[in-house]
Amino acid sequence: MAYTIPEKLKKLEIYEPVTEAYDIRLDANESFQNLPDDIRRDVLKAVEQVEFNRYPDPFAVKLCEKFGHFFQVKPELLTAGNGSDELISLIVPNFLESGDTMLVALPDFSMYTFYAQMNHIRVEALQKAEDMVTSAEDILKRAEEKNARLLIFSNPCNPTSLKLSRDDIIKIIEGTDALVIVDEAYMDFAEGSVLDVIEKYNNLIVLKTCSKALGLAAIRLGFAAAGRELTDILHALKSPYNVNSLTQAVGCAILDHPDYIKNCIRSIRKSRDELYQELLELKDRKADILNLYPTTTNFIFMKVKDAALVFEEMKKKSISIRYMNGYLRVTAGRKMENDAVIRVLDELLR
Numbered sequence: 001m002a003y004t005i006p007e008k009l010k011k012l013e014i015y016e017p018v019t020e021a022y023d024i025r026l027d028a029n030e031s032f033q034n035l036p037d038d039i040r041r042d043v044l045k046a047v048e049q050v051e052f053n054r055y056p057d058p059f060a061v062k063l064c065e066k067f068g069h070f071f072q073v074k075p076e077l078l079t080a081g082n083g084s085d086e087l088i089s090l091i092v093p094n095f096l097e098s099g100d101t102m103l104v105a106l107p108d109f110s111m112y113t114f115y116a117q118m119n120h121i122r123v124e125a126l127q128k129a130e131d132m133v134t135s136a137e138d139i140l141k142r143a144e145e146k147n148a149r150l151l152i153f154s155n156p157c158n159p160t161s162l163k164l165s166r167d168d169i170i171k172i173i174e175g176t177d178a179l180v181i182v183d184e185a186y187m188d189f190a191e192g193s194v195l196d197v198i199e200k201y202n203n204l205i206v207l208k209t210c211s212k213a214l215g216l217a218a219i220r221l222g223f224a225a226a227g228r229e230l231t232d233i234l235h236a237l238k239s240p241y242n243v244n245s246l247t248q249a250v251g252c253a254i255l256d257h258p259d260y261i262k263n264c265i266r267s268i269r270k271s272r273d274e275l276y277q278e279l280l281e282l283k284d285r286k287a288d289i290l291n292l293y294p295t296t297t298n299f300i301f302m303k304v305k306d307a308a309l310v311f312e313e314m315k316k317k318s319i320s321i322r323y324m325n326g327y328l329r330v331t332a333g334r335k336m337e338n339d340a341v342i343r344v345l346d347e348l349l350r
């Protein structure tokens with residue numbers, strides 16, 4: 001007798017984000033704003049009161065109340081997760097049977113496909129054209145052709161930074177009997193959320209994260225918002241204590257400062273707009289910038305000649321951005337950081 005490792009586990013690749021030290025980190029779409037001292041004090045106070053010997057609240061009730069209040073969602077329709085990544089890993093395999101088809105439009109967030117492949121789910125990929133635009137019609141047509149049972153996409157999209165309009169998303173939800181997962185990780189930087197219609201459709205789950213606009217990537221916190229029926233299922237599916245007490249305490253402490261959060265969002269949008277303007281100007285002078293996509297997120301996506309080389313050269317200057325298959329993705333940072341990116345690109349590109 002000998003144990004053999006399942007085939008699907010043999011070719012697994014470890015997710016390796018940037019962990020080296022760089023002076024400028026614009027590779028993970030994090031917020032450039034760390035907590036200010038006064039809010040940090042509230043956070044520490046909240047942590048001090050944690051009952052470390054007790055299991056966390058399994059449904060993170062207080063946290064859902066505060067998050068729901070900020071985003072105007074009924075708290076009882078929220079499911080908190082250990083990052084929205086956990087929720088994706090929960091939804092994709094469990095809402096599909098082995099052999100079912102899930103539809104994605106690529107490029108998009110890589111984790112959707114990862115969790116599908118791990119669970120013998122067929123992935124049907126609609127490949128976006130050079131303009132990176134998709135339409136409700138294309139998505140619905142392909143979903144029907146392939147009998148997709150689940151459609152999942154980020155809106156606005158990571159990495160393209162484009163979005164489908166709210167009308168288009170609603171057209172998709174209404175035009176299919178598949179489950180539709182709309183990952184709104186970046187909707188805080190844009191308009192067109194469908195959070196307010198979760199009760200109207202029994203085939204919609206909206207995902208939110210605290211890792212981007214709220215600047216809380218460290219605490220791992222995300223939410224799924226859906227109607228009653230789907231929420232009951234999510235509550236039953238999730239592992240009982242998925243969001244730890246420290247994260248719940250910190251999340252509550254920050255959501256008690258809605259003005260701070262709104263300010264953060266404003267400054268990120270401002271930085272994003274400034275970076276985009278500067279890149280537009282650079283594009284006028286640099287033929288090497290082949291395509292600069294409009295942005296509705298906290299990052300900019302562009303096609304650059306010899307992108308891999310540019311990416312490596314930037315690393316040598318201690319600037320970390322994201323390279324993806326011929327494209328570059330740059331998170332909006334502090335003014336100094338944006339300036340450094342522009343300066344180095346100006347040097348490197350012709």
Ligand SMILES: *Cc1c(COP(=O)(O)O)cnc(C)c1O
Binds near residue numbers: 158210
């Ligand atoms: C960053 C990101 C998330 C967030 O994941 P967390 O696990 O909540 O940090 C989710 N979806 C997309 C598309 C993202 O870019």
